[in-house]
Amino acid sequence: MARMTFITHDNQKHIVDMQDGISIMEASKPFPFALEGACGGQMGCATCHVIIGQQWYDKLPAPSEQEEAMLDVAFGITETSRLGCQVRVDPLLEGMVVRLPEALNFDAAVVANASQADD
Amino acid sequence: MVDTDVLIVGAGPVGLFAIFQCGMLNLRTHVVDSLPSVGGQCMALYPEKPIFDIPAFPRIDGASLINNLLAQAQPFGPVFHLGQVVQTVTPCSEGGFKIATSTGNKITARSILIAGGAGAYVPNRPPLENIRLYEGQGIHYSVTTKDDFRGQHVIVVGGGDSALDWAITLSEIATTVTLVHRRPGFTAAPATVTKLKELVKANRMTLKAPGHVTAVHGDKNMTHVTISGPSGAEQLSASRLLFFLGSVASLGPIANWGLELEGARICVDPVTQQSSSSGIFAIGDVAVYPNKLKLILCGFSEAAMAAHAIHKFINPNTVLVHRHSTSIGVPTSSLVPSN
Numbered sequence: 001m002a003r004m005t006f007i008t009h010d011n012q013k014h015i016v017d018m019q020d021g022i023s024i025m026e027a028s029k030p031f032p033f034a035l036e037g038a039c040g041g042q043m044g045c046a047t048c049h050v051i052i053g054q055q056w057y058d059k060l061p062a063p064s065e066q067e068e069a070m071l072d073v074a075f076g077i078t079e080t081s082r083l084g085c086q087v088r089v090d091p092l093l094e095g096m097v098v099r100l101p102e103a104l105n106f107d108a109a110v111v112a113n114a115s116q117a118d119d
Numbered sequence: 120m121v122d123t124d125v126l127i128v129g130a131g132p133v134g135l136f137a138i139f140q141c142g143m144l145n146l147r148t149h150v151v152d153s154l155p156s157v158g159g160q161c162m163a164l165y166p167e168k169p170i171f172d173i174p175a176f177p178r179i180d181g182a183s184l185i186n187n188l189l190a191q192a193q194p195f196g197p198v199f200h201l202g203q204v205v206q207t208v209t210p211c212s213e214g215g216f217k218i219a220t221s222t223g224n225k226i227t228a229r230s231i232l233i234a235g236g237a238g239a240y241v242p243n244r245p246p247l248e249n250i251r252l253y254e255g256q257g258i259h260y261s262v263t264t265k266d267d268f269r270g271q272h273v274i275v276v277g278g279g280d281s282a283l284d285w286a287i288t289l290s291e292i293a294t295t296v297t298l299v300h301r302r303p304g305f306t307a308a309p310a311t312v313t314k315l316k317e318l319v320k321a322n323r324m325t326l327k328a329p330g331h332v333t334a335v336h337g338d339k340n341m342t343h344v345t346i347s348g349p350s351g352a353e354q355l356s357a358s359r360l361l362f363f364l365g366s367v368a369s370l371g372p373i374a375n376w377g378l379e380l381e382g383a384r385i386c387v388d389p390v391t392q393q394s395s396s397s398g399i400f401a402i403g404d405v406a407v408y409p410n411k412l413k414l415i416l417c418g419f420s421e422a423a424m425a426a427h428a429i430h431k432f433i434n435p436n437t438v439l440v441h442r443h444s445t446s447i448g449v450p451t452s453s454l455v456p457s458n
Binding site: 038039042044045065068069071072073075076077 | 160164165168237243245246277278279300301302304306331364365367368
Protein backbone atom coordinates (compact mmCIF):
# COMPACT_ATOMS: atom_id res chain seq x y z
CA MET A 1 0.00 0.00 0.00
CA ALA A 2 1.19 3.50 -0.77
CA ARG A 3 -0.65 6.75 -0.18
CA MET A 4 -0.54 8.98 -3.24
CA THR A 5 -1.95 12.30 -4.35
CA PHE A 6 -3.54 12.51 -7.78
CA ILE A 7 -4.21 15.99 -9.14
CA THR A 8 -6.63 16.14 -12.04
CA HIS A 9 -6.25 18.84 -14.68
CA ASP A 10 -8.98 20.93 -13.02
CA ASN A 11 -6.70 20.98 -9.94
CA GLN A 12 -8.82 18.65 -7.81
CA LYS A 13 -6.71 16.70 -5.34
CA HIS A 14 -7.43 13.07 -4.54
CA ILE A 15 -5.41 11.50 -1.71
CA VAL A 16 -5.82 7.73 -1.94
CA ASP A 17 -4.23 4.47 -0.85
CA MET A 18 -3.07 2.50 -3.88
CA GLN A 19 -2.77 -1.26 -3.94
CA ASP A 20 0.80 -2.62 -4.10
CA GLY A 21 2.27 -4.60 -6.93
CA ILE A 22 0.00 -3.40 -9.72
CA SER A 23 0.36 -0.41 -12.00
CA ILE A 24 -1.06 2.95 -11.00
CA MET A 25 -3.26 2.72 -14.13
CA GLU A 26 -4.81 -0.48 -12.74
CA ALA A 27 -4.85 0.75 -9.14
CA SER A 28 -6.65 3.96 -10.20
CA LYS A 29 -9.68 2.10 -11.55
CA PRO A 30 -11.89 2.29 -8.42
CA PHE A 31 -11.40 6.05 -8.13
CA PRO A 32 -13.15 8.97 -9.86
CA PHE A 33 -9.88 9.96 -11.60
CA ALA A 34 -9.45 6.45 -13.12
CA LEU A 35 -6.83 6.42 -15.87
CA GLU A 36 -8.24 5.27 -19.22
CA GLY A 37 -5.69 2.65 -20.36
CA ALA A 38 -7.43 1.96 -23.65
CA CYS A 39 -4.95 -0.71 -24.76
CA GLY A 40 -5.11 -2.57 -21.46
CA GLY A 41 -1.53 -1.83 -20.41
CA GLN A 42 0.14 -3.07 -23.60
CA MET A 43 2.07 0.21 -24.15
CA GLY A 44 -0.08 0.54 -27.24
CA CYS A 45 -1.58 3.89 -26.32
CA ALA A 46 -0.88 6.90 -24.17
CA THR A 47 -4.27 7.26 -22.52
CA CYS A 48 -2.68 6.58 -19.12
CA HIS A 49 -0.09 9.36 -19.50
CA VAL A 50 0.74 10.90 -16.12
CA ILE A 51 3.20 13.50 -14.88
CA ILE A 52 5.10 12.32 -11.83
CA GLY A 53 6.54 14.64 -9.19
CA GLN A 54 10.30 14.95 -9.76
CA GLN A 55 11.45 13.38 -6.47
CA TRP A 56 9.41 10.24 -7.14
CA TYR A 57 10.17 10.20 -10.87
CA ASP A 58 13.83 9.87 -9.92
CA LYS A 59 13.06 6.73 -7.88
CA LEU A 60 11.35 4.91 -10.75
CA PRO A 61 13.13 2.42 -13.00
CA ALA A 62 13.94 4.12 -16.33
CA PRO A 63 11.27 3.79 -19.03
CA SER A 64 11.77 1.04 -21.62
CA GLU A 65 12.39 1.95 -25.26
CA GLN A 66 8.81 0.87 -26.04
CA GLU A 67 7.44 3.24 -23.41
CA GLU A 68 9.65 6.06 -24.76
CA ALA A 69 8.39 5.35 -28.28
CA MET A 70 4.80 5.67 -27.11
CA LEU A 71 5.56 8.91 -25.24
CA ASP A 72 7.12 10.16 -28.52
CA VAL A 73 3.71 10.24 -30.17
CA ALA A 74 1.72 11.51 -27.17
CA PHE A 75 0.95 15.15 -26.48
CA GLY A 76 1.58 17.43 -23.52
CA ILE A 77 4.66 15.40 -22.61
CA THR A 78 6.95 16.77 -19.90
CA GLU A 79 10.37 15.81 -18.51
CA THR A 80 8.72 13.63 -15.87
CA SER A 81 6.00 12.05 -18.01
CA ARG A 82 5.37 8.32 -17.75
CA LEU A 83 2.74 5.85 -18.87
CA GLY A 84 0.67 4.98 -15.80
CA CYS A 85 0.59 1.32 -16.85
CA GLN A 86 4.37 1.14 -16.43
CA VAL A 87 4.55 2.64 -12.93
CA ARG A 88 4.16 -0.06 -10.30
CA VAL A 89 2.78 0.86 -6.89
CA ASP A 90 5.47 0.30 -4.25
CA PRO A 91 5.77 1.41 -0.61
CA LEU A 92 8.92 3.27 -1.70
CA LEU A 93 6.62 5.61 -3.62
CA GLU A 94 4.77 6.69 -0.45
CA GLY A 95 3.54 10.26 -0.84
CA MET A 96 3.98 10.33 -4.64
CA VAL A 97 2.26 13.22 -6.39
CA VAL A 98 0.83 12.42 -9.81
CA ARG A 99 -0.63 15.02 -12.15
CA LEU A 100 -3.14 13.92 -14.77
CA PRO A 101 -2.88 15.90 -17.98
CA GLU A 102 -5.94 17.18 -19.73
CA ALA A 103 -7.29 14.72 -22.26
CA LEU A 104 -5.91 16.49 -25.27
CA ASN A 105 -7.41 14.74 -28.23
CA PHE A 106 -9.95 16.68 -30.23
CA ASP A 107 -11.78 13.62 -31.42
CA ALA A 108 -13.03 12.85 -27.91
CA ALA A 109 -11.82 9.34 -28.48
CA VAL A 110 -9.40 6.98 -26.92
CA VAL A 111 -5.89 7.17 -28.29
CA ALA A 112 -4.73 3.68 -29.01
CA ASN A 113 -1.62 3.51 -31.06
CA ALA A 114 -1.01 0.69 -33.50
CA SER A 115 2.22 -1.25 -32.98
CA GLN A 116 3.84 0.48 -35.95
CA ALA A 117 4.07 3.58 -33.78
CA ASP A 118 5.87 5.67 -36.36
CA ASP A 119 4.24 4.74 -39.63
CA MET B 120 -31.57 -5.12 -54.09
CA VAL B 121 -30.03 -4.95 -50.63
CA ASP B 122 -26.37 -6.03 -50.49
CA THR B 123 -26.44 -7.52 -47.02
CA ASP B 124 -28.58 -8.15 -43.96
CA VAL B 125 -25.96 -6.88 -41.54
CA LEU B 126 -23.11 -4.47 -42.09
CA ILE B 127 -20.56 -5.15 -39.36
CA VAL B 128 -18.23 -2.24 -38.61
CA GLY B 129 -14.97 -3.61 -37.22
CA ALA B 130 -13.15 -6.88 -37.91
CA GLY B 131 -11.69 -7.44 -34.46
CA PRO B 132 -12.48 -10.59 -32.45
CA VAL B 133 -16.02 -9.49 -31.62
CA GLY B 134 -16.82 -8.39 -35.19
CA LEU B 135 -15.53 -11.71 -36.53
CA PHE B 136 -17.60 -13.74 -34.07
CA ALA B 137 -20.65 -11.65 -35.02
CA ILE B 138 -20.27 -13.03 -38.58
CA PHE B 139 -20.69 -16.52 -37.12
CA GLN B 140 -23.62 -15.64 -34.89
CA CYS B 141 -25.43 -13.79 -37.69
CA GLY B 142 -24.62 -16.60 -40.10
CA MET B 143 -26.19 -19.19 -37.78
CA LEU B 144 -29.42 -17.20 -38.07
CA ASN B 145 -29.07 -17.06 -41.85
CA LEU B 146 -28.16 -13.38 -41.82
CA ARG B 147 -25.68 -12.38 -44.52
CA THR B 148 -22.82 -10.09 -43.45
CA HIS B 149 -20.44 -7.54 -44.93
CA VAL B 150 -17.58 -6.27 -42.76
CA VAL B 151 -15.75 -2.91 -42.96
CA ASP B 152 -12.48 -2.22 -41.12
CA SER B 153 -10.03 0.69 -41.17
CA LEU B 154 -6.99 -1.59 -41.03
CA PRO B 155 -5.70 -3.42 -44.12
CA SER B 156 -6.20 -6.84 -42.48
CA VAL B 157 -8.63 -8.40 -40.01
CA GLY B 158 -8.02 -8.85 -36.29
CA GLY B 159 -8.23 -5.34 -34.87
CA GLN B 160 -6.15 -4.62 -31.79
CA CYS B 161 -5.44 -8.34 -31.24
CA MET B 162 -3.43 -8.35 -34.46
CA ALA B 163 -2.20 -4.76 -34.56
CA LEU B 164 -1.16 -4.46 -30.92
CA TYR B 165 -0.46 -7.85 -29.39
CA PRO B 166 -0.45 -10.72 -31.94
CA GLU B 167 2.07 -12.69 -29.87
CA LYS B 168 0.83 -11.92 -26.38
CA PRO B 169 -1.03 -14.73 -24.66
CA ILE B 170 -4.64 -14.15 -23.61
CA PHE B 171 -5.85 -16.23 -20.65
CA ASP B 172 -9.55 -15.43 -20.32
CA ILE B 173 -11.05 -16.93 -23.46
CA PRO B 174 -13.34 -19.82 -22.43
CA ALA B 175 -11.92 -23.24 -23.35
CA PHE B 176 -8.51 -21.77 -24.18
CA PRO B 177 -6.28 -21.83 -21.09
CA ARG B 178 -3.86 -19.75 -23.14
CA ILE B 179 -4.06 -18.40 -26.68
CA ASP B 180 -2.14 -15.64 -28.42
CA GLY B 181 -3.90 -12.80 -30.24
CA ALA B 182 -3.01 -14.01 -33.73
CA SER B 183 -4.23 -17.59 -33.10
CA LEU B 184 -7.47 -16.31 -31.62
CA ILE B 185 -8.10 -14.23 -34.74
CA ASN B 186 -7.20 -17.07 -37.10
CA ASN B 187 -9.60 -19.38 -35.28
CA LEU B 188 -12.40 -16.81 -35.36
CA LEU B 189 -11.81 -16.25 -39.06
CA ALA B 190 -12.01 -20.01 -39.71
CA GLN B 191 -15.24 -20.12 -37.69
CA ALA B 192 -16.70 -17.22 -39.72
CA GLN B 193 -15.54 -18.38 -43.16
CA PRO B 194 -18.37 -20.89 -43.88
CA PHE B 195 -20.84 -18.02 -43.82
CA GLY B 196 -19.18 -16.21 -46.72
CA PRO B 197 -18.64 -12.77 -45.19
CA VAL B 198 -17.62 -10.00 -47.60
CA PHE B 199 -14.73 -7.92 -46.24
CA HIS B 200 -14.10 -4.27 -47.12
CA LEU B 201 -10.73 -3.53 -45.52
CA GLY B 202 -8.61 -0.38 -45.33
CA GLN B 203 -11.63 1.90 -45.24
CA VAL B 204 -13.96 3.48 -42.71
CA VAL B 205 -17.70 3.95 -42.92
CA GLN B 206 -18.13 7.61 -43.68
CA THR B 207 -21.86 8.20 -43.98
CA VAL B 208 -24.97 6.26 -43.09
CA THR B 209 -28.29 7.29 -44.61
CA PRO B 210 -31.54 5.61 -43.60
CA CYS B 211 -33.57 4.45 -46.63
CA SER B 212 -37.27 5.29 -46.87
CA GLU B 213 -38.04 1.59 -47.45
CA GLY B 214 -36.02 0.61 -44.34
CA GLY B 215 -32.36 -0.27 -43.99
CA PHE B 216 -29.37 1.95 -44.65
CA LYS B 217 -27.17 3.24 -47.45
CA ILE B 218 -23.54 3.23 -46.36
CA ALA B 219 -20.64 5.02 -48.03
CA THR B 220 -17.03 4.29 -47.09
CA SER B 221 -13.90 6.43 -47.29
CA THR B 222 -12.79 4.64 -50.46
CA GLY B 223 -16.06 5.38 -52.24
CA ASN B 224 -17.60 1.97 -51.64
CA LYS B 225 -21.40 2.01 -51.45
CA ILE B 226 -23.21 -0.74 -49.56
CA THR B 227 -26.88 -1.15 -48.69
CA ALA B 228 -27.70 -3.05 -45.53
CA ARG B 229 -30.83 -3.92 -43.58
CA SER B 230 -29.04 -3.26 -40.29
CA ILE B 231 -25.71 -2.04 -38.91
CA LEU B 232 -23.71 -3.75 -36.17
CA ILE B 233 -20.85 -1.65 -34.79
CA ALA B 234 -18.04 -3.71 -33.28
CA GLY B 235 -15.54 -0.91 -33.49
CA GLY B 236 -13.53 -1.57 -30.31
CA ALA B 237 -11.42 1.46 -29.46
CA GLY B 238 -12.22 2.92 -32.88
CA ALA B 239 -10.86 3.20 -36.38
CA TYR B 240 -7.18 3.90 -36.91
CA VAL B 241 -6.56 7.40 -38.22
CA PRO B 242 -3.42 9.58 -38.19
CA ASN B 243 -2.56 10.91 -34.74
CA ARG B 244 -3.53 14.59 -34.85
CA PRO B 245 -1.84 16.92 -32.35
CA PRO B 246 -4.21 19.04 -30.26
CA LEU B 247 -3.14 22.35 -31.82
CA GLU B 248 -5.70 25.12 -31.96
CA ASN B 249 -6.08 25.89 -35.67
CA ILE B 250 -4.63 22.69 -37.08
CA ARG B 251 -7.72 21.82 -39.12
CA LEU B 252 -7.51 25.17 -40.89
CA TYR B 253 -4.38 24.06 -42.72
CA GLU B 254 -4.89 20.30 -42.99
CA GLY B 255 -4.33 19.25 -46.57
CA GLN B 256 -3.01 22.75 -47.31
CA GLY B 257 0.33 22.85 -45.53
CA ILE B 258 -0.27 20.38 -42.71
CA HIS B 259 -0.05 16.71 -43.69
CA TYR B 260 0.19 13.26 -42.10
CA SER B 261 1.80 11.59 -45.10
CA VAL B 262 3.54 12.62 -48.30
CA THR B 263 1.46 11.97 -51.37
CA THR B 264 3.16 14.37 -53.82
CA LYS B 265 6.81 14.85 -53.06
CA ASP B 266 7.12 17.77 -55.46
CA ASP B 267 4.64 19.72 -53.34
CA PHE B 268 7.52 20.21 -50.87
CA ARG B 269 10.00 21.67 -53.39
CA GLY B 270 11.26 25.09 -52.33
CA GLN B 271 9.25 25.02 -49.12
CA HIS B 272 10.10 25.59 -45.47
CA VAL B 273 9.34 22.15 -44.11
CA ILE B 274 8.89 21.10 -40.48
CA VAL B 275 8.83 17.35 -39.82
CA VAL B 276 7.62 16.08 -36.42
CA GLY B 277 8.44 12.61 -35.10
CA GLY B 278 11.32 10.30 -34.22
CA GLY B 279 10.51 7.12 -36.11
CA ASP B 280 11.47 5.82 -39.54
CA SER B 281 8.73 7.69 -41.40
CA ALA B 282 9.71 11.05 -39.89
CA LEU B 283 13.44 10.63 -40.45
CA ASP B 284 13.17 9.08 -43.92
CA TRP B 285 10.99 11.93 -45.15
CA ALA B 286 13.10 14.62 -43.45
CA ILE B 287 16.17 13.21 -45.21
CA THR B 288 14.44 12.83 -48.59
CA LEU B 289 12.84 16.26 -48.50
CA SER B 290 16.13 17.95 -47.53
CA GLU B 291 17.14 17.44 -51.18
CA ILE B 292 14.33 19.59 -52.58
CA ALA B 293 13.04 21.81 -49.78
CA THR B 294 14.49 25.23 -48.97
CA THR B 295 14.76 24.32 -45.28
CA VAL B 296 13.93 21.18 -43.30
CA THR B 297 13.61 21.18 -39.52
CA LEU B 298 13.07 17.93 -37.64
CA VAL B 299 11.26 18.32 -34.31
CA HIS B 300 11.24 15.46 -31.81
CA ARG B 301 10.49 15.37 -28.09
CA ARG B 302 13.83 13.80 -27.07
CA PRO B 303 17.35 13.35 -28.45
CA GLY B 304 16.84 9.58 -28.94
CA PHE B 305 15.09 8.14 -32.02
CA THR B 306 13.26 4.92 -32.78
CA ALA B 307 14.29 5.04 -36.46
CA ALA B 308 16.86 2.59 -37.82
CA PRO B 309 20.44 3.40 -36.65
CA ALA B 310 21.70 3.96 -40.23
CA THR B 311 18.92 6.50 -40.78
CA VAL B 312 19.82 8.30 -37.55
CA THR B 313 23.48 8.45 -38.67
CA LYS B 314 22.46 9.92 -42.02
CA LEU B 315 20.28 12.50 -40.25
CA LYS B 316 23.15 13.57 -38.00
CA GLU B 317 25.42 13.99 -41.03
CA LEU B 318 22.89 16.26 -42.70
CA VAL B 319 22.49 18.29 -39.52
CA LYS B 320 26.27 18.63 -39.25
CA ALA B 321 26.43 19.77 -42.88
CA ASN B 322 23.78 22.42 -42.12
CA ARG B 323 21.36 20.87 -44.61
CA MET B 324 18.85 20.21 -41.89
CA THR B 325 18.01 21.64 -38.46
CA LEU B 326 17.27 19.40 -35.51
CA LYS B 327 15.10 20.53 -32.60
CA ALA B 328 15.22 17.69 -30.08
CA PRO B 329 13.93 18.01 -27.44
CA GLY B 330 11.30 20.19 -29.03
CA HIS B 331 7.54 20.37 -29.54
CA VAL B 332 5.41 22.23 -32.06
CA THR B 333 3.10 24.20 -29.78
CA ALA B 334 1.34 26.53 -32.22
CA VAL B 335 0.80 27.14 -35.94
CA HIS B 336 0.37 30.62 -37.37
CA GLY B 337 -0.79 32.17 -40.61
CA ASP B 338 -3.73 33.72 -42.36
CA LYS B 339 -5.03 31.98 -45.45
CA ASN B 340 -1.81 29.98 -45.60
CA MET B 341 0.34 28.74 -42.76
CA THR B 342 3.48 30.88 -42.45
CA HIS B 343 5.09 30.03 -39.11
CA VAL B 344 5.12 27.51 -36.31
CA THR B 345 6.12 27.94 -32.67
CA ILE B 346 8.59 25.36 -31.44
CA SER B 347 9.08 25.06 -27.69
CA GLY B 348 12.12 23.47 -26.15
CA PRO B 349 14.21 23.59 -22.98
CA SER B 350 15.54 27.06 -23.88
CA GLY B 351 12.10 28.54 -24.54
CA ALA B 352 9.86 29.08 -27.53
CA GLU B 353 10.82 30.34 -30.99
CA GLN B 354 8.96 30.99 -34.22
CA LEU B 355 10.21 29.42 -37.44
CA SER B 356 9.10 30.01 -41.01
CA ALA B 357 6.99 27.05 -42.07
CA SER B 358 4.97 26.49 -45.22
CA ARG B 359 4.73 22.71 -44.81
CA LEU B 360 4.26 20.81 -41.56
CA LEU B 361 4.39 17.01 -41.51
CA PHE B 362 3.34 14.99 -38.47
CA PHE B 363 4.49 11.37 -38.24
CA LEU B 364 3.05 10.47 -34.84
CA GLY B 365 1.55 7.10 -35.64
CA SER B 366 -2.12 6.36 -35.80
CA VAL B 367 -4.76 6.57 -33.11
CA ALA B 368 -8.03 4.78 -32.67
CA SER B 369 -10.89 7.21 -32.88
CA LEU B 370 -14.63 6.77 -33.09
CA GLY B 371 -14.20 8.85 -36.24
CA PRO B 372 -17.25 9.50 -38.42
CA ILE B 373 -19.44 7.27 -36.17
CA ALA B 374 -19.41 10.18 -33.69
CA ASN B 375 -21.49 12.12 -36.24
CA TRP B 376 -24.18 9.51 -36.76
CA GLY B 377 -26.38 11.02 -34.05
CA LEU B 378 -26.15 8.00 -31.73
CA GLU B 379 -26.36 8.52 -27.99
CA LEU B 380 -22.78 8.36 -26.71
CA GLU B 381 -21.03 8.17 -23.36
CA GLY B 382 -17.58 9.61 -24.05
CA ALA B 383 -16.37 7.76 -27.11
CA ARG B 384 -18.62 4.73 -26.56
CA ILE B 385 -22.09 3.95 -27.86
CA CYS B 386 -24.94 3.58 -25.36
CA VAL B 387 -26.94 0.40 -26.01
CA ASP B 388 -29.81 -1.55 -24.51
CA PRO B 389 -27.97 -4.49 -22.90
CA VAL B 390 -30.74 -6.93 -23.87
CA THR B 391 -30.77 -6.20 -27.60
CA GLN B 392 -27.50 -4.25 -28.01
CA GLN B 393 -29.49 -1.70 -30.01
CA SER B 394 -28.22 1.89 -29.96
CA SER B 395 -30.44 4.94 -29.67
CA SER B 396 -31.08 4.59 -33.43
CA SER B 397 -33.39 1.85 -34.59
CA GLY B 398 -31.55 -0.74 -36.68
CA ILE B 399 -28.07 0.28 -35.49
CA PHE B 400 -26.57 -2.06 -32.89
CA ALA B 401 -23.23 -2.00 -31.06
CA ILE B 402 -21.20 -4.72 -29.34
CA GLY B 403 -17.78 -5.21 -27.74
CA ASP B 404 -15.58 -2.48 -26.28
CA VAL B 405 -17.34 0.28 -28.20
CA ALA B 406 -20.70 -0.49 -26.56
CA VAL B 407 -21.57 0.70 -23.07
CA TYR B 408 -24.38 -0.08 -20.62
CA PRO B 409 -24.51 -0.22 -16.79
CA ASN B 410 -21.90 -2.61 -15.35
CA LYS B 411 -20.37 -3.25 -18.77
CA LEU B 412 -17.18 -5.32 -18.69
CA LYS B 413 -14.68 -4.68 -21.47
CA LEU B 414 -13.80 -8.33 -22.09
CA ILE B 415 -13.58 -10.23 -25.36
CA LEU B 416 -15.82 -12.94 -23.94
CA CYS B 417 -18.53 -10.40 -23.09
CA GLY B 418 -18.26 -9.13 -26.66
CA PHE B 419 -18.90 -12.67 -27.89
CA SER B 420 -22.04 -12.91 -25.80
CA GLU B 421 -23.18 -9.50 -27.01
CA ALA B 422 -22.65 -10.68 -30.61
CA ALA B 423 -25.10 -13.54 -30.02
CA MET B 424 -27.68 -11.28 -28.38
CA ALA B 425 -27.34 -8.69 -31.14
CA ALA B 426 -27.73 -11.32 -33.87
CA HIS B 427 -31.04 -12.44 -32.38
CA ALA B 428 -32.24 -8.86 -31.96
CA ILE B 429 -31.23 -8.07 -35.55
CA HIS B 430 -33.09 -11.14 -36.83
CA LYS B 431 -36.20 -9.86 -35.08
CA PHE B 432 -35.61 -6.33 -36.41
CA ILE B 433 -35.30 -7.55 -39.99
CA ASN B 434 -38.06 -10.17 -39.79
CA PRO B 435 -40.54 -8.72 -37.27
CA ASN B 436 -43.27 -11.17 -38.26
CA THR B 437 -41.19 -14.32 -38.19
CA VAL B 438 -40.91 -16.38 -35.04
CA LEU B 439 -37.29 -17.42 -34.78
CA VAL B 440 -36.97 -21.02 -33.72
CA HIS B 441 -33.52 -21.13 -32.26
CA ARG B 442 -31.67 -24.39 -32.87
CA HIS B 443 -28.29 -25.21 -31.40
CA SER B 444 -25.19 -25.61 -33.55
CA THR B 445 -24.97 -29.22 -32.33
CA SER B 446 -28.29 -29.90 -34.09
CA ILE B 447 -27.87 -27.95 -37.32
CA GLY B 448 -24.09 -27.83 -37.83
CA VAL B 449 -22.60 -25.10 -39.99
CA PRO B 450 -22.83 -24.70 -43.76
CA THR B 451 -20.22 -26.57 -45.70
CA SER B 452 -20.65 -24.64 -48.93
CA SER B 453 -21.95 -21.12 -49.42
CA LEU B 454 -24.64 -19.64 -47.26
CA VAL B 455 -28.26 -19.98 -48.31
CA PRO B 456 -29.49 -16.44 -49.10
CA SER B 457 -31.97 -15.24 -46.51
CA ASN B 458 -34.52 -14.06 -49.08
